[in-house]
Amino acid sequence: MENNERKTVSRQMLAFEFRKTIGNPYVHIFGVGMPVLMMIIITRAVVGEIADAAIRSGVNTTVFLGIGALIPMATIFMGYGVSNAQELEKGIPQRMELFGIKPGVTICNRILAEAIFMFLAFLIYFAVGYAAVDLEAPELSGALLYAVCILGFSVFLFCFAYGISSLLRKFSLTYCVTMLLYFAMMILGGMMGISYENLPPAVQLVAKLLPVTYINRDFYTVWKGENYNFVPMLQSYLLMGAAAGILMFFTMKRRERKLH
Amino acid sequence: MLLSIQNLTVRYGADTALSVSSPIDIEEGDRVGVIGSNGAGKTTLIKSILGLVPYEGAIRTGLRPEQMAVHMQFNEYTDAMPVRYIMEAVLGTKIARDKKLQELIAFFEFGDCLRKKYAKLSGGQKQRFTIIMVMMQEAALTFYDEVTSGLDFETRQKLVEKLVEWYRGKKESLVVVSHYYEELDQLAEKLLILDKGQVIDYGSKDELFRKYCGRAVIVVSHSERNEELLSGFRKLSAPAHLIAVSCESEGTEKAVTELLQRNDVNYKRSNNDIEILYTNAKAAKGGQTDGK
Numbered sequence: 001m002e003n004n005e006r007k008t009v010s011r012q013m014l015a016f017e018f019r020k021t022i023g024n025p026y027v028h029i030f031g032v033g034m035p036v037l038m039m040i041i042i043t044r045a046v047v048g049e050i051a052d053a054a055i056r057s058g059v060n061t062t063v064f065l066g067i068g069a070l071i072p073m074a075t076i077f078m079g080y081g082v083s084n085a086q087e088l089e090k091g092i093p094q095r096m097e098l099f100g101i102k103p104g105v106t107i108c109n110r111i112l113a114e115a116i117f118m119f120l121a122f123l124i125y126f127a128v129g130y131a132a133v134d135l136e137a138p139e140l141s142g143a144l145l146y147a148v149c150i151l152g153f154s155v156f157l158f159c160f161a162y163g164i165s166s167l168l169r170k171f172s173l174t175y176c177v178t179m180l181l182y183f184a185m186m187i188l189g190g191m192m193g194i195s196y197e198n199l200p201p202a203v204q205l206v207a208k209l210l211p212v213t214y215i216n217r218d219f220y221t222v223w224k225g226e227n228y229n230f231v232p233m234l235q236s237y238l239l240m241g242a243a244a245g246i247l248m249f250f251t252m253k254r255r256e257r258k259l260h
Numbered sequence: 261m262l263l264s265i266q267n268l269t270v271r272y273g274a275d276t277a278l279s280v281s282s283p284i285d286i287e288e289g290d291r292v293g294v295i296g297s298n299g300a301g302k303t304t305l306i307k308s309i310l311g312l313v314p315y316e317g318a319i320r321t322g323l324r325p326e327q328m329a330v331h332m333q334f335n336e337y338t339d340a341m342p343v344r345y346i347m348e349a350v351l352g353t354k355i356a357r358d359k360k361l362q363e364l365i366a367f368f369e370f371g372d373c374l375r376k377k378y379a380k381l382s383g384g385q386k387q388r389f390t391i392i393m394v395m396m397q398e399a400a401l402t403f404y405d406e407v408t409s410g411l412d413f414e415t416r417q418k419l420v421e422k423l424v425e426w427y428r429g430k431k432e433s434l435v436v437v438s439h440y441y442e443e444l445d446q447l448a449e450k451l452l453i454l455d456k457g458q459v460i461d462y463g464s465k466d467e468l469f470r471k472y473c474g475r476a477v478i479v480v481s482h483s484e485r486n487e488e489l490l491s492g493f494r495k496l497s498a499p500a501h502l503i504a505v506s507c508e509s510e511g512t513e514k515a516v517t518e519l520l521q522r523n524d525v526n527y528k529r530s531n532n533d534i535e536i537l538y539t540n541a542k543a544a545k546g547g548q549t550d551g552k
Contacts, residue, residue, distance in 0.1 A: 006352060016341075016349030023340025090336035098310065099350045099393060100326035 006100065008108050017106070017113035021075075024083045031075035032121045036128050038191075039067045043133045053134070058220060061136045064129050065146065065223060066191055066216030071121050072154035073185060073212070076114050078178045081161035085174035088165060093255075103255065111158060118154060139225030146219060152237055153211050156244040163247030166255060189216045211236045262286045262401055262433055263309065268317035270304050278304045278457045280317070286401065286433055293448025293465075294437040295538055300454040302437045303333060306403050321401075329399035333406045335390040337378040343389055344374040351396050364392045368422060384415040391419075395426065404447075405437045420446055441534040451534070453541045460545045469532055472496075472540040474506040476531045478516045489523055490516070496536060497543035504536050 021027065043063050047056040087093055096106060129135055138146070160181075165174045183192075188203065189212035190196050196207055196217050207213045214233040221228045268280040278301035286292060294302045308315040310330060337346050347361075348354055355361055355374070365371050368388045373381055381389060387407060394402060407423070408416040424446050427434060436447045444451065451468055453460040461468055473496055480486050480503050490505055493516055498504035507513035513529070520527045530536070 010352055012349045012352055012354075016345060019341040019345060020338050023338070087338065091332075091334065092336050092338060094312070095332070095335055095337065096350065098330050098332070100397065101350065 006102070006105060008105055009112060010109075013101075013105065013109040014112055017109040018116060020083065021079070021110075021113045021117045024079050026082060027075045027079035027117065027121075031071055031079055031117075032124055034074065035067050035070040035121075035125055038070070039064055039125070039129060040132055042067065057134045057136050060133050061223060062216075062220040064133060064135055065219040066189070068122070068125060068146075068150065069153065069189065069212050069215045070186070070191070071125060072118055072150060072157050073182055075118055075121060076154050077157040077161050078175075078182050080110070080114060080158060081165045081178040082171055082175045084162060085165035085168060086171040088169045089171055103252065107162070111155075114158065115151075115154070122150075136224065138223045142223040142225050145222050149211065149215060149219070149233075149237075152241070153215070156211075156237075156240045159244035159248040163244070163251045166251035185210060185212050189213045191216055208232060209236055209239055211240055262288050262290070262323065263319065263321040265305075265309070266318045266320070268305075268308060268315055268319065270301070270308050270313055270315045276457055277301055278308065278315075278454075280305075280459050282459060282462070284452065284459070284462050286435070288400070288433060289431050290433045291427075291447060291449045292433075292435045292452055293444035293450065293534075294435060294452045294454065295439075295441075295444060295534070296454035296460075297439075299456065301457040302454055303405055304457075305452075305454070306330065306332075306405055306435070306437065310403075323400055326397075327400045328403070329394045329397040329401075330403040331387075331390050331394045331405060331407050333409060335386070337389075339377050339379045341377070342375045343378055343381070346378070347374075347389070347393060350393050361392075361396060364395055367426065368392055383410050384412075384419065387411065387419060391423070399432065401433045401435070403435045403437070406439065407436070408438070408440065408443060416440070416443075423447060441538070444534050445532065451537070453538060455542055455545060458545075460541045465532055465534070465537075468541065469537050472537055472544060473504075473533070474508045475510075476507045476513055476529060477533055477536050478505045478507060478513070478520070479503070479528045479530065479533065479536065480505075480520065480525055486525060489519065489525065497539045498536060499539065504533075 043060045046063060047059050050056045050059060084093075093103065093106065097103060161178065164177055168174045168177060186192050187194065188199070188207040188210055190199075190207075191212075196204060196213055199207055211233065214236060218228065218233070263286040265280050265284040268278065269276060270278040294305065296302050304313060307313045309319055309321075310328060311325070337343070344355060351358075351361065353361060355365070365374070368391065370385070370388050370392060373385050373389070376385075378386065378389070391407065394404075404423070408419055411419065420443050427447075434447065436444065438444050438447075448465065450462070450464050452462045453468075461471070463471075474494075477496060479498065480490070482498075482501050482503050486503055490503060493505045493512065494508075496504040496506050505516050507516060517527065517529070
């Protein structure tokens, strides 16, 4: 093993990180169960009084796409965040590093493991969604853009989860902070019953900085391949990406081993 | 030379946790025992070599981080899966295909534990789990930091026997931190004696023994009668329940042992007693002339 350069991604490491991901009960409850349940309940509640079938399926689809954003927020932001904090609290990442497993290797395999889990969670979400709720089929461009937007959002959430857990280094604190931010994003994104338009102007300023606001409010237009002004959404992605990147870089530098 | 430490200082806030002024060199194949009471700086020394704590001074080595392996005092792993998967991921191998790993698992009688989660392992099993993975690294320099702490006497003894057996005839260098003198006796050829963050001495066990204890020591239990009996001989610092007499020559040794035999006193003769060596090195540093 002495002279063997460890591959960045290996089958064993990927399986190891995937087992850790699915070993975390939060991701099953909040990442799979809750979005599915919320999607069914909210669509039933919202469209109950809408007589027009076309409008009903449009509203269903809007709710469905918005709530889909909860999957990365729960599996990656909360799930990975608390799991990483728990490991840091026990000194596990340092132990792995002392075995010659560089943090970059762990992170790369974890990102892939999270992506696989998220893909499976979305499969379940879409399967249940199309089976239980009247949803509209997307245009190819709409479906692809949804995937790209969710993926980008997930990458930024991963960076935030890594950064927050690395700074706080405690399970309880990280759980508390990520949970608060999770609900804050849900409220500001309009998933808790108050739409963006009904938020106070000052809160709207914050809400429009979050990609989740656009995913929840506007994605139906993109889904259907209709004309959409992507600039505000892109700006929110750029801002979130910059903040996530800085936080990730700063915390990785801070954790770096200083060798002779 | 494998590793050289010069003018090393490690600070935790305003406190100096470790200060090494004389150079410490570790050669290829060295087996170094690090000894000192709690807070002496033993773990800090290892952490500074591994780059886990900031320090001032120089630690020179041609070794890459992955050429150094370490069994820390506390080792934790995820409880999300049985330990066999952790082992395979850490080592980048499959147990079923790796003969050497199978050999180590058998050597440490760990086969039955592979399906358990880390939290379900006993203290001894946890230690063996990390030891197997540390040994699989085949590092040029391996650190064992209190590898037997928290284990019962029998498990401790068995584990050290296994370590001795495994490393016999191998060229890897070892640095072993321990509070148990008999472990260092079995595993170390050199000693680094630390106290309150300072290096008391560093050298081969034999040299240090001669320096602080003489050619040999005779140890008897402490009593007024034994004190009186041995009053004519040079006594060394020793733990409170013992009296240690330094024997600089064969003649002195003969005189002491004959005296003790005539008076039916049990004694132990040693030319490598690490406990007496450590006590006297510490006393010499502190300027003490007599032990308790």
